[in-house]
Amino acid sequence: MRIGNFERELSEQRVEQEKETAIAAARSALSGLGKDECEDCGKPIGEARRRAMPSATRCVICQTIHEREQRKVIR
Template sequence: MYSEFDREVGEMRVEQERQARIDAARAELTKTGRDACECGATISPARRRAYPSATRCLECQEIVEKEAYLK
């Protein structure tokens, strides 16, 4: 059987892992992407507002998503 101490330590570890996942998700949301797409085109201001971490222009992103969908 587990002692009260073991249970408390386990609960603390679960909470620490949960908080780490929350912190990582928040950091990902606030991460900024680039001003220029991989193809060299400028990423539109509207796309940057909607998806700040964008690394591709809308046209390139559509191509990548279509290719992934067709696989």
């Protein structure tokens, strides 16, 4: 029973952290402030991506990985 509670708490913490990350990303998008470097891998975000999505905080590869992970969480 304790393990179930522990896992539930971890899950709730993860959801809360994801919410906070989403809120920060939304605020950044609303302000139009993106980044020059990817927040995940630290590599430069390509100019074409920054032009297409000025609020981008991840490179295309890391954004793709992030979106895949988000879909796994939803399921």
